Amino acid sequence: MITDPLEIEKKSFEIITNELNTNHIQIPKKYEKIIKRVIHTTADFEYASLFQFSDDFLTTITQAIKTGCRIYADTNMIIAGVNKHHLAKNRCEIYTLVHEPAIREEAKAKGITRSLLGMDKACQDGQTKIFVIGNAPTALFHLYKKIEEEKVQPAAIIGVPVGFVGAGESKNQIALSKIPNLIIKGRKGGSTVAASILNAILYHYL
Amino acid sequence: MITDPLEIEKKSFEIITNELNTNHIQIPKKYEKIIKRVIHTTADFEYASLFQFSDDFLTTITQAIKTGCRIYADTNMIIAGVNKHHLAKNRCEIYTLVHEPAIREEAKAKGITRSLLGMDKACQDGQTKIFVIGNAPTALFHLYKKIEEEKVQPAAIIGVPVGFVGAGESKNQIALSKIPNLIIKGRKGGSTVAASILNAILYHYL
Numbered sequence: 001m002i003t004d005p006l007e008i009e010k011k012s013f014e015i016i017t018n019e020l021n022t023n024h025i026q027i028p029k030k031y032e033k034i035i036k037r038v039i040h041t042t043a044d045f046e047y048a049s050l051f052q053f054s055d056d057f058l059t060t061i062t063q064a065i066k067t068g069c070r071i072y073a074d075t076n077m078i079i080a081g082v083n084k085h086h087l088a089k090n091r092c093e094i095y096t097l098v099h100e101p102a103i104r105e106e107a108k109a110k111g112i113t114r115s116l117l118g119m120d121k122a123c124q125d126g127q128t129k130i131f132v133i134g135n136a137p138t139a140l141f142h143l144y145k146k147i148e149e150e151k152v153q154p155a156a157i158i159g160v161p162v163g164f165v166g167a168g169e170s171k172n173q174i175a176l177s178k179i180p181n182l183i184i185k186g187r188k189g190g191s192t193v194a195a196s197i198l199n200a201i202l203y204h205y206l
Numbered sequence: 207m208i209t210d211p212l213e214i215e216k217k218s219f220e221i222i223t224n225e226l227n228t229n230h231i232q233i234p235k236k237y238e239k240i241i242k243r244v245i246h247t248t249a250d251f252e253y254a255s256l257f258q259f260s261d262d263f264l265t266t267i268t269q270a271i272k273t274g275c276r277i278y279a280d281t282n283m284i285i286a287g288v289n290k291h292h293l294a295k296n297r298c299e300i301y302t303l304v305h306e307p308a309i310r311e312e313a314k315a316k317g318i319t320r321s322l323l324g325m326d327k328a329c330q331d332g333q334t335k336i337f338v339i340g341n342a343p344t345a346l347f348h349l350y351k352k353i354e355e356e357k358v359q360p361a362a363i364i365g366v367p368v369g370f371v372g373a374g375e376s377k378n379q380i381a382l383s384k385i386p387n388l389i390i391k392g393r394k395g396g397s398t399v400a401a402s403i404l405n406a407i408l409y410h411y412l
Contacts, residue, residue, distance in 0.1 A: 002371055002372070003319065003344055004319075005319055005321075005344075008369075008371045011370070012370040015370045015371070040369075040370070041368065041396065042248075042368065042394070042396065043368050043369065043370065043373075043392075043394045043395075043396075044394065046250075077283050077286040077287045077397070077398065077401070079286070080281070080282040080283040080285070080286040081281075081282075081283045081397070112209075113210075113211055115211075116209075138209055138211075141207070162247065162249050163214070163218060163246075163249065164217070164218040164221045164222065164246070164249065165208055165214045165218050166207065166208070166214070186249075187249035188248070188249045188250065189249070190247065190248065190249075190398050191283070191287070191398055192396050192397055192398050195283070
């Protein structure tokens with residue numbers, strides 16, 4: 001039995017690579033480390049065919065990270081899953097607003113969701129250059145609206161909410177925006193997927 | 207477009223139920239709310255066939271929660287994902303040790319993993335009645351050893367680590383223990399899966 005976590009991780013990625021090869025599943029070399037890490041996180045090989053990247057995504061997201069920026073996430077789970085040591089090394093900070101008591105109260109008073117209000121506030125923060133959405137399609141729809149209205153111009157978007165109502169549509173819409181983006185097509189995605197994408201970029205692309 | 211989160215959730219579960227019916231996928235009525243919530247969290251219908259429960263699992267885990275207890279989780283992501291309001295209502299508390307600086311240092315000094323050491327310490331806490339493992343097969347292997355040695359006797363185990371090396375084996379082993387348990391067979395699972403199982407129990411089974 002292997003007990004060293006680094007050995008386990010190495011062996012896991014060997015198994016993933018072998019199974020992709022055996023099953024003749026092609027993934028773009030450029031994004032290999034991102035896609036394999038998501039398969040590692042989910043044990044779900046369907047992700048090999050669900051990624052869609054805009055051409056400029058990797059360039060702009062790595063530049064934003066290397067410059068040091070704020071990253072908005074729509075769940076605490078994403079924040080818990082991201083490697084904070086690697087973020088800090090690049091003087092980056094990840095935050096969410098959806099659990100703030102003030103946001104909760106204001107959202108209630110306005111009759112809108114905390115996701116939407118959190119996104120609204122994050123769009124007003126000029127230092128927030130990256131948006132990572134793993135949960136709420138409404139947050140992603142709202143971000144698209146703000147981009148169209150030229151109220152916000154982030155460096156990159158990781159748009160991977162999971163869900164049965166609006167998730168696929170919200171991702172297809174954000175893919176059409178002028179902002180560099182990565183999406184997971186269809187219903188799949190989620191907080192672990194979002195965190196592992198950001199971790200893969202921190203580990204392998206800077 | 208539906209924007210009310212409760213409406214979205216209701217519609218999502220209707221879609222899940224319809225697709226299960228349309229595709230003639232049977233799930234046990236008794237565990238329906240747990241299985242559907244995991245499908246809701248992952249958008250992955252394969253989970254319908256991956257659950258395995260010991261007969262006494264639901265009885266003992268709900269009793270432990272209603273009595274008020276400590277719950278050990280092996281990741282911060284699980285803790286971030288669990289509904290703390292519902293836990294607090296039942297005087298339950300969820301915690302992990304893997305990120306504690308003292309655990310980090312002691313693990314390093316002993317040349318063992320933080321997962322394993324965290325599990326070791328949690329097993330010594332008499333108030334910890336439930337273990338929720340979503341990440342580390344080594345933690346689950348170690349828990350099995352402690353149970354066999356009669357060093358710990360929890361009320362219930364949610365054993366759902368994801369992974370390619372040891373995950374399936376660790377879950378099959380814990381399923382053979384005398385402790386009431388729920389496992390996800392094979393490679394799949396993870397922190398979002400673990401959190402949604404615990405949430406489903408908090409929402410529907412108490």
